[in-house]
Amino acid sequence: MADLLVRGIDDALVKALKEQAVAHGRSAEAEHREILAAALTRPRRRSFAEVLASMPEVGTDADFARAQSSAEAPRVFD
Template sequence: MATNLIVRNIGPEIAQALKEAAARHGRSAEAEHREILRAALARPARRTFKEVLAAMPDVGTDEDFNFRRA
């Protein structure tokens, strides 16, 4: 279901930047606006705790993390 969105009180420099970005990408200012919103609001896929731990680099030794060193 499509919904309309009206954005008011945009400064002329922002409007011009939007038009320039749209021209660079070969699309309308409206399509550029939709893409900016989609990219800004898209959520990356969630990783499991196990995946986050597996992605941590294996650096240092256990002694490097010992906070009770003499």
């Protein structure tokens, strides 16, 4: 396994790391490893296009037609 040395960390971050480690019953080094692993092994975020492409085909355009209203549309950006 490789070693990782991180220099120039703000004292407040080191303190927060140590406090979080104590709360989780781990050493600061083990907490640091856990944080790095969690941050770097997350599933890849899908692009907006991928999300749209994954949406199922449901209904027809007519199913989503707006009802005509004689009332003025709400002014939400004023």
